[in-house]
Amino acid sequence: MHKEILENIGEKELINRLAKFMPKNQASDDCALIKNKKDNLLINSDSLVENVHFNDISICPQDLGWKAVVSNISDLLSSGSKKTIGITISLILPAKTEWIWVEELYIGINKALKEYGGIILGGDCSTGSQKTISITALGIRGELKLLRNACKPGEIIFTTGTHGLSKLGFMIQNKVNFDNDIHLNERLISKSIKHFCRPQIYPNFLKNLLKTRPNKKNARIGCTDSSDGLFQAIQDLATESKCKAIIDYEQIPKEENWPKGDKWDQYYFFGGEDYELVFSLPKKWAKNLSRLNKNVFEIGFFVKGEPSIEFKDPKKNKLLDSKPFQHF
């Protein structure tokens, strides 16, 4: 009998298959929505696994704790959370783990909670062969509904920042050898490591959206975060919103001194773990937001068409053939 194993299925297809076990409206977004009598709650779960998402060489436990929290709050934010209630933490740790490692992890967790709000609500701890941190975060949804399926043709696509830095930071920490002919700028190196180890998120994002909204009737915004890479974020928005994204390569914000070349473009588009927000807005709103906030970047627009991504410059479309970095 033919037995299907996960590495032949792939991560995205696996998630699609699992979605069939869930109620239909829960499946496609970063967070699930819990409709409560008064508040609308958002809930999100994410795991970090040793030697898959991190290792002791690339990140210290305090940074890891920070990052585990931030990756979850980023999903809440990209679903419209105005306030993080708190998190539960399920730890799996080998019996030989040193206590100081656990303590440092929790210090990092609490630093991130202090910065972005929320408390530790509970959790459990088990032994296992591979360190794993599973966090479930709960937030309260504000006035705006941020959803993957709310982008519309004609809307402008934005990101809150540059990409690829986290991937580069990961590679630097793991002593990956770059081609000798590429000299990495010192500032780029330290910024990349910081992006990988202590990613930041945008707690004022929602407030700025509300401030610049031209019409109170606009309550749904197409949005996700780029934790799986900028390409994947745009692809998810296009797929769920059933429209085509046209990306202008020249408009994409890049870090000063980011090297040129296909490989570096791949790191940029597929690297992941950058936790920038990727979203689209109607033109008027887009204009208002760009005026208020100089740190959001127009990178393209949506049009009617098959859910897909195209570059404005057709020569750049070969970039899209690269295989994303997948865990399975």
Next chain:
Amino acid sequence: MHKEILENIGEKELINRLAKFMPKNQASDDCALIKNKKDNLLINSDSLVENVHFNDISICPQDLGWKAVVSNISDLLSSGSKKTIGITISLILPAKTEWIWVEELYIGINKALKEYGGIILGGDCSTGSQKTISITALGIRGELKLLRNACKPGEIIFTTGTHGLSKLGFMIQNKVNFDNDIHLNERLISKSIKHFCRPQIYPNFLKNLLKTRPNKKNARIGCTDSSDGLFQAIQDLATESKCKAIIDYEQIPKEENWPKGDKWDQYYFFGGEDYELVFSLPKKWAKNLSRLNKNVFEIGFFVKGEPSIEFKDPKKNKLLDSKPFQHF
């Protein structure tokens, strides 16, 4: 430098240390309480790890899915949840895992949710070396506050059922050799396997408590579940409520044909994963409940004194010296 590793710290001490990172009122119960504008939400996280909590020999994926849900809902119940909202699932699976295994797991998860209420709210999936199922369950607290720290001297201690069956089921499934002189009854064998693979919980428990409450002022009840063993459940109640439990060995309900002997008493008191409720009630309430529900069992009472457990028959106290089954 002396480095403290987890296996020298032990599970309970580890949990105590981690509690220091949490707000004080969140630390001691099975679930965390989230005070919302209208509803009071309960949240609980629990992980099952391959070769720690299960293996492919002892339990099939469908039963494992069932059990993962039940162990979480049991914690909600023992904290007074009147309704399960839903769960998030964080899966970690080796790349060689067969899809059919995952599908069966989700079938079991959905069967348990159909039986006890709640939906799948979301989750994520990562690769890793050891299969791990981390579930976070959300419930709505009813009128009664079920807490570990609410037992009082003078109250009667109850359990909802017998113990040790799950441990025995686990050992049978793992082909543990029992002494030749012990002939295990066929009915006991099949019941034990069922308890280990498809544990049941008590969704009517709260209703029965409310029905038999003599005074509406009584809103706090000392309660936990016996997922870590009957001894640990009583110990947790005694510790958190700061009183002493006196247990009557003769009153403890045992499965028909449960073998006699110290080893079998150890399985009974320390086995774990039985998901019975362990709680205490004032005398009048206790009497009312016993009359309504023949499936709750008085096993002792609380008195003033050092947080601890004593048997009414002092000869039985040596049982308490046994080391519980710990994961670290």
